[in-house]
Amino acid sequence: MYSSSLAEAPVVREPLHAPVAHLVRGGVVEGVHHGSVVVLDADGQVGFQLGDIEAAFYPRSALKPVQAVAMLRAGLPLDGELLSLAAASHSGEERHLAGTRRILELAGLTEDDLRNVPDLPYDPAVRDAWVRASRPASRLAQNCSGKHAAMLWTAKLNGWSLEDYLDPAHPLQQAIAEIVEDLTGQRVARVTVDGCGAPLFSISLHGLARALSRITAAVPGTPEARVADAMRTHAEMASGSGRDVAALIRAVPGLLAKDGFEGVQVAALPDGRAIAVKIADGANRARVPVAAAALARAGVDPALLTGFAGEPLLGGGEPVGGVRVVRALDPLPLPACA
Template sequence: MSADLVEVTRSGTRECVHRGSLVLLDPGGARTVALGSVDAPIFPRSTNKPWQAVAALRSGFVPGSSEELAIAAASHAGEPAHLQHVRAILARHGIDEAAIAAPPSLPANERERALAIAADAPPSPAYMECSGKHAAMLAACAVNDWPLESYLDPAHPMQLAVIEALAEFGGEDEPDLGIDGCGLPIVPLTLAQLAASFARLVSAPIASPEASVADAMRRHPYLVSGTGADDLALMSTVDGLVCKTGADGVFAGAFADGTAFAFKIDDGGERARLPLAAALAERHLGSSDEDLAALASRPVLGGGVRVGTVRAVPGIL
């Protein structure tokens, strides 16, 4: 069962609606909003990345900087700063880029992609948006003398560490894994469990792996995402927020006090994510400044001018 979450209006008429499921937890973990199917397992996609980074830290990955830890939790755009930190992780452990078992890609950022094409640069797994977490996992493998060539295998010690970490939120010890777009196993969670996992990131003890990942993401939201990304826009606007987008309409995050949210848009539409997350931030803060209000009300254009809005359905929060 899904709920109407985000509406698109044009010239005063509701043109379409994005349906999905959403949960909001208070700092004690109680549900203050639950819409749709919040207890049905989903594939969180890249919203699992902060906990994959936590698992890499627990397994022996030692980042050379907070920037490297941020890139380990990133869905980056292949911009120069992103590649710099991915390559720094690999170089420090003597690992060749070819060891990244993600699909070879060109940068997701349009400008960098055009420059790569103009330079006749071949696709590389380092450009792929998930290469930061792959690099961190490979580094953990190198530290432990685990085989590099099989780190995608669900039975590999690195992937078992990820499964163990996410099982802390009620996930199964032997879950029905999926395969993410980058080739790594993906652990299913319910939206309620996903929100709880983000609450843990912001409430964990100082210097713990969880707190370290949260701090790195807050300090370097550009590295977690890239130019124009939803994560960057929201974390740059809301102090203390840690959030992460995932493919196919998933978004999760937690505010500084431990209030946490997670939602999934049924149709996978990315345009619905930012206004809904910004509306959750407005609810949490009890007010909205100009920048946050702009994120919560995205423009619909007609003839180059604004004629409508993409926004959370009024009254649902």
């Protein structure tokens, strides 16, 4: 446990973001993405920072590995692909739906017990097929259903009420908040509601990186290590086929990575090195190349990251540019406006 030396909650303010990436078309900077980046060394010290890593922000789904650790600490008996699903922002593929049903069955519950918002599958191709089949939005298809099923089972195992398991005052959410503070090393600044209906805790980007560092560097057999092992081994269950976060885990040996809405990315290695990224405008097109550059800053072999430079920008169907991280971030900077 780390709670004996918790720092104060991060300050709620307008973050002092900095330029982190340029959208370059034909050698001209057409757009600028602002954001913040932190890189932690293996000893937990900040090795690189850009922008504002200490302001309060919402990590969105990038916090799910921490929530999964909290549920294991509260007695949730999951491992392997179902534990990965409990920490997932899944694509809504049939394996994700089947896995969520399995968690509910193990808990003696049904889809009707879920309180997340009904939605269509997250993956565009899966969603299109769903619509063509005239299937309605459902709680099971919503990308956080695995987490919600795991929350319900955790609550039932502890004799806690099920109908209000999303209330921030519920014992389950209080237990999760305690572990969020424990692993981030800081008090929570604010609590609001995430898109799925679950409580969302505001921390700093620095705290998010610190939490994932502690998860990946944990002693084998601990709840932290179990979550890291499950998500690395079953990366597609924590995301989906063709998702960039799963590809990143596969590309870098030992890496644990998790994305979140509004341009959030966190990743960490077994020795404790970690990175966290927040793109101010929430753009996914900048999230991946900026995260890849941060991982290179953390010492990951750039050759492993060549597939994560971002999609090319097309003009007339031909590549004419793309997203380029700023020189301050790129350990091997490209020529200006390349």
